[in-house]
Amino acid sequence: MSTPVVNHTWKAMTAAEREQFDEDGFLLIPGALSPDEVEFYRAAVDRVYQNSPSAAGGDALHLLSAVKNCPELAGMLDHPAVFGYVWSILGWNAHVYHSHIDVHPTIREQKPFWWHWHQDGGRQNREIETDPRPRLSVKLAFWLSDVSEPGRGNLTIVPGSHKTNWLVGPPRRDIEWPQPEGAIQVTVNPGDVLFFDRRIWHARSDNFSDITRKVAFFGYTYRWIAIRDEVADLPEQAWWDTLTPVQRQLLGGIGDGTGDHSWGHYPETTPLYGELAARGLLDPSYPPLIP
Template sequence: MTTSTTRTARAMTTEQRARFERDGYLVVPAALTDDEVERYSRALDRVYAQERAAGRVGADGSMHRLGAVAALPEAVHLTDHPSTFPLVWSVLGWNVHVYHSHLDVHPPIRVPKPYRFEWHQDGGRQNRELETEPRPRLSVKVAFWLSDVSVPGRGNFKVVPGSHLSNRIDGPPRRDIRWPEPPGAVEVTAEPGDAVFFDRRLWHTRTGNHSELTRKGVFIAYSHRWSHNRDENSALLASPAAVAFTPVQRQLLGAPLAAPGQSAGDHQWGHYPDTTPLHGYLAARGLLDPHHPPLRP
């Protein structure tokens, strides 16, 4: 991991884009500094203790808490982190928001769990209702690792490289029927502070944590702002904590952006780049991609 905090926003490189389009994911080494890992890990432990005390963790002690920033306001700095956010806007453009996020804590498995075939693509109903082959990308996700998953068996992210271009993989008629792993599946290994950036269509699963370490991570998913927002952030955006949020962070958390005379609905479709903070941020730095032009009313 690194302890440097000096970073400059740069678009995805040609090499990164080629690997991402080929494999469906990228590992970003040392995305977080040692200090950031320690700070976010402590904050996540605090949320976990609160959820556990309230009886909102699984029987196995696991936590899957939706609305990462609402539960952990410090996580707002992960939404536009300079080590990972350029990958997001390089792929999806400037008209984006965080539509889904979660905090995950998975202690070591002490009691064997029933078998369940958990391979999936993100997006839920999108994968039932979109008709094209392959289905459109629609969203991307970043996993920030706060625990050591540098060897298999620690609840690693497991993927089939290149499977984002396949609408289906071979699977059982029911998830409780034992079935062979998909050909080519690999466990992604990562040090604390590493991040994994992936296409939502990538076939993946979370493996069991059979180590002595607790698996901890923060997951941030981005889509175009005309996609429905699963996170409920209205109370967060009205709270004192939001005073310190940057305009780009407010955009990502779903804050209303339409100025007087602008239609809120048309704003979500990208008609008004002048009042979209990320558009202004990228334009000021010469980083706008002509492949992501605004729509005009």
């Protein structure tokens, strides 16, 4: 399950990047994955797809629990080219609560209209009463196919919409409705990564091209928020011990009850805290990055 060697120094988000992220709700990181990495991860996703029921009919695949179902993707969890954006926002007491692998082949016939626009978080968007809603989580999208032109199943977003609780839309999702004002299709190359605020209003567009859309999404949140992915049996998997302590933390690993736990009361026993401390990356001016 070895991944291509990646030589990147861990680094924090810059002040300019933080300002742009706060304003737009997303950042695009071009070329975060090397060509060898793209080939490795794409081959792993292809194997998962070919072994799925979707492959027989050439149907789309939306598979939750990315690493559980494709352990080769573990290197994405804390990929050094982009992981700094995650802990720069959430700090060291974080984990992956939701992840998925998406494979979308060409659509040959127009499907009935459906309003796909949403914010991530599900019931969070009904049950939290503040305006705007709190960020709570961020997401990394690792693109493994050429989506450099519109019409290839591009992620569609409304820049700056992450501080808007409601989007004007149809009374029912099956009623034809124009795209939201300001919506754009994000164009990306294989190896690009999109980092975005879970609150940004977004939707997947249809893929009418001859290129199969392939992407892996990892959503990160605070460890005191429950994990949606299926992770309970991961410590029993043969490959679990090949992961780093930080990767195990991100997949829901916690201590033995005498130290590290999801509330973060014992930072010195939390793997990501220790790694950031050793690298001199704890920032006392930013609360999530201090004890």
